[in-house]
Amino acid sequence: MIKVGIIGLGTVGTSTAQILKENADVISARAGTQIVVKRGVVRDLHKDRGFDFQITDNVDDILNDDEIDIVVELMGGVEGAFEVVKKALKNGKAVVTANKALLAYHRYELQEIAQDIAFEYEASVAGGIPIINALRDGLSANHIKSIMGIMNGTCNYMMTKMTNERVAYDTILKEAQELGYAEADPSFDVGGYDAAHKLLILASIAYGIDAKPEDILIEGIQNISQEDICFAKEFGYVIKLLGIAKKDTDEVELRVHACLIPKEQMIAKIDGVMNGISVVGDKVGETLYYGPGAGGNATASAVVANIIDIARSGKSKPMLGFDRPMEGKTLTLKAASDIESKYYLRINVSDKRGVLAKITKIFEDNNISVETMLQRPATNQSANLLISTHIAYERDIQNMIKEIASLDFVNFTPVMIRIV
Ligand code: HSE
Numbered sequence: 178m179i180k181v182g183i184i185g186l187g188t189v190g191t192s193t194a195q196i197l198k199e200n201a202d203v204i205s206a207r208a209g210t211q212i213v214v215k216r217g218v219v220r221d222l223h224k225d226r227g228f229d230f231q232i233t234d235n236v237d238d239i240l241n242d243d244e245i246d247i248v249v250e251l252m253g254g255v256e257g258a259f260e261v262v263k264k265a266l267k268n269g270k271a272v273v274t275a276n277k278a279l280l281a282y283h284r285y286e287l288q289e290i291a292q293d294i295a296f297e298y299e300a301s302v303a304g305g306i307p308i309i310n311a312l313r314d315g316l317s318a319n320h321i322k323s324i325m326g327i328m329n330g331t332c333n334y335m336m337t338k339m340t341n342e343r344v345a346y347d348t349i350l351k352e353a354q355e356l357g358y359a360e361a362d363p364s365f366d367v368g369g370y371d372a373a374h375k376l377l378i379l380a381s382i383a384y385g386i387d388a389k390p391e392d393i394l395i396e397g398i399q400n401i402s403q404e405d406i407c408f409a410k411e412f413g414y415v416i417k418l419l420g421i422a423k424k425d426t427d428e429v430e431l432r433v434h435a436c437l438i439p440k441e442q443m444i445a446k447i448d449g450v451m452n453g454i455s456v457v458g459d460k461v462g463e464t465l466y467y468g469p470g471a472g473g474n475a476t477a478s479a480v481v482a483n484i485i486d487i488a489r490s491g492k493s494k495p496m497l498g499f500d501r502p503m504e505g506k507t508l509t510l511k512a513a514s515d516i517e518s519k520y521y522l523r524i525n526v527s528d529k530r531g532v533l534a535k536i537t538k539i540f541e542d543n544n545i546s547v548e549t550m551l552q553r554p555a556t557n558q559s560a561n562l563l564i565s566t567h568i569a570y571e572r573d574i575q576n577m578i579k580e581i582a583s584l585d586f587v588n589f590t591p592v593m594i595r596i597v
Pocket residue numbers: 301303304328329330331332358359360366371470471472
């Protein structure tokens with residue numbers, strides 16, 4: 178029998194305990210042994226949760242319990258969780274976590290500390306989709322060319338409702354929180370950080386690259402307005418928050434931001450809390466992974482899969498997929514300013530003679546070539562210039578936006594959304 182201790186009995190922790198109980202028949206058959214929760218850690222002992230295992234508010238009751246084989250860390254946070262899982266590993270316990278923030282900062286240290294002790298984290302990326310398994314095992318024969326996808330269920334849920342039903346941003350964020358999709362601090366979701374944490378984890382498995390959130394381009398969906406959603410729709414695009422990792426010779430670009438995606442692309446059709454990730458390998462070609470990216474049962478499904486895997490073998494794979502670095506092939510992180518993309522810009526200007534000529538001159542001065550341009554009246558005196566560019570450098574676009582924003586006939590900083 179394998180005994181499990183769960184640290185954190187919120188949405189995912191509760192679902193983990195329930196799945197282990199409700200699906201015990203299939204789980205024990207697959208694992209070849211019975212798996213039971215021995216103890217759970219909660220913050221508030223006074224709340225009655227109706228669990229049939231012991232509850233404590235002291236993590237050491239799990240970490241120091243010799244009968245517990247697997248510690249499931251679902252407490253969240255970074256440094257506190259790091260201390261807890263380090264202690265679990267030091268005490269010889271296998272660890273399963275859904276904590277992407279922890280991994281975004283400490284994954285290489287944890288790999289070093291874990292050595293042969295199993296440390297698994299399938300639930301940390303894309304909830305119920307077994308993307309880590311796919312990337313680390315199923316695609317291990319490939320050089321990975323790119324990873325691109327919807328990695329935050331909350332943002333996708335919000336963007337879908339804002340697009341299809343024109344629901345207001347705050348209303349729909351509250352709904353995502355009530356449904357248990359959002360992080361404890363939802364600014365992690367809408368600010369793009371949660372997706373970035375996930376992208377960094379996938380980038381380590383795909384490229385062996387060690388980067389921190391601070392090193393990469395991260396933007397969220399806070400500034401996406403109904404106006405831009407409608408213009409995007411009119412021109413045949415949908416707006417979604419994407420995580421993108423792309424290999425270009427010996428550099429890897431990593432970025433998270435809202436994108437305009439042509440509506441016929443598969444990823445554009447992934448709606449609601451669903452996540453969808455495309456992985457392109459040099460031998461396999463494109464593969465696509467789709468499923469619920471957040472929510473108790475979906476995330477716990479991945480947690481329990483890791484528990485079963487450990488119960489079966491007790492062994493650890495190379496935690497981040499590489500047993501050793503590739504000889505003579507170190508990939509480095511591309512500077513954000515060197516990233517190339519097409520861009521959508523909405524420049525709100527006073528509708529006066531000569532404005533267009535001045536704007537297009539600034540495009541030319543910044544090496545940016547216009548692909549399409551359209552002017553739409555906004556109010557009596559102002560108009561929206563809707564522009565899409567040919568491929569340009571991020572640094573040029575950023576400089577140009579600053580220059581345009583400083584002009585007296587420009588009413589506010591131009592809106593910029595990258596086009597996939
Ligand atoms: N807040 C996360 C999301 C949960 O919305 O995707 C799953 O990691």
